[in-house]
Amino acid sequence: EVQLVESGGGLVQPGGSLRLSCAASGFKVNDDDMHWVRQGTGKGLEWVSVIDSSGDTRYADSVKGRSAISRENANNSLHLQINNVTVGDTAMYFCGRSKPSRGIDSWGQGTLVIVSS
Amino acid sequence: SYELTQPLSVSVALGQTATITCGGHNVGRKSVHWYQHKPGQAPVLVISRNTNRPSGIPERISGSKLENTATLTISGAQAGDEADYYCQVWDSSSYYVFGPGTKVTVL
Numbered sequence: 001e002v003q004l005v006e007s008g009g010g011l012v013q014p015g016g017s018l019r020l021s022c023a024a025s026g027f028k029v030n031d032d033d034m035h036w037v038r039q040g041t042g043k044g045l046e047w048v049s050v051i052d053s054s055g056d057t058r059y060a061d062s063v064k065g066r067s068a069i070s071r072e073n074a075n076n077s078l079h080l081q082i083n084n085v086t087v088g089d090t091a092m093y094f095c096g097r098s099k100p101s102r103g104i105d106s107w108g109q110g111t112l113v114i115v116s117s
Numbered sequence: 118s119y120e121l122t123q124p125l126s127v128s129v130a131l132g133q134t135a136t137i138t139c140g141g142h143n144v145g146r147k148s149v150h151w152y153q154h155k156p157g158q159a160p161v162l163v164i165s166r167n168t169n170r171p172s173g174i175p176e177r178i179s180g181s182k183l184e185n186t187a188t189l190t191i192s193g194a195q196a197g198d199e200a201d202y203y204c205q206v207w208d209s210s211s212y213y214v215f216g217p218g219t220k221v222t223v224l
Contacts, residue, residue: 035213037160045152045160045203047213058212061118094159103150103205105171107159 002026002106004095009111012085018113022078022095029071030055033098034078036069038091039110048093049080052100062088090115119208121216128222129194137219139187139204147206149187151180154218155200163202164189194223 008020020036036048049059049069057069066083078095092112096104121141129135139149151164162171164180167187177192191198204216 037215044201044218045154045205045215047205047215050213060212096160101148101166101207103152103162103165103171104160105162105165107161109159 002097004097004106004108006093006095006108006111009093009113012089012113012115013117014086014115016085016115017081017083018085018089020080020093020095020111020113022108024076024078024095024097027097028073029076029078029097030073033100034069034071035096035098035104036078036080037094037096037104037107038089039094040088040091043091046091051078085113085115087115089113119206119211119214121204121206121214123202123204123216123219125217126220126222128224129191130224131196132193135191135194135198135221137189137191137202137204137221139189139216140185141206141214141216142185144185144187144206145182147208149180149182150205151187151189152203152205153198153200154203160203191221194221196223199223 003025005023033052035050051069068081070079092110094110095108097106098104148166152160154160167182168180201218
């Protein structure tokens with residue numbers, strides 16, 4: 001059974017950094033495309049970043065240049081670091097898995113990040 | 118940046134049919150995925166690649182596409198179908214793009 005469990009959320013000060021993790025089981029993170037998607041309070045889903053099975057990474061414009069997505073094959077986990085955070089980064093962050101050209105078919109329950117002083 | 122359009126809300130009577138549209142430039146040439154998202158829960162993929170239902174998704178949920186509009190149809194609407202529904206595509210410049218979401222209310 002595929003399972004994804006996010007961690008690392010919490011309160012972050014503006015200008016600080018956040019590092020989120022996603023523990024995967026039931027499949028290998030390096031076999032599929034792994035995503036981060038977020039939802040701000042009262043807002044819709046916003047795609048954040050992806051690392052594909054080849055290791056190529058892509059980012060939404062909202063986080064490009066201050067974010068890094070990575071995976072740890074040994075621990076079968078996914079990570080996201082966002083630097084220089086702003087209140088606009090306050091959101092529930094979900095990790096997800098997809099096969100190439102297909103929808104995100106597995107999701108974690110999310111981890112909440114609040115950016116506030 | 119690439120954008121998708123969806124109606125803000127759709128209301129449907131219990132047992133009737135709800136349709137949610139998703140529009141955007143060249144949507145006809147893109148693969149459209151649909152997600153159901155209930156408060157406090159993880160999103161669920163309900164339609165992949167325009168018309169394909171993942172295992173466990175009931176047949177009364179279906180997807181279609183005509184020219185530049187994709188449509189999600191919920192037949193025989195149930196109280197449990199109340200949720201936000203998002204379409205999503207891949208675009209070469211914006212990568213993975215979600216629509217703004219449609220809130221479905223079952224009356």
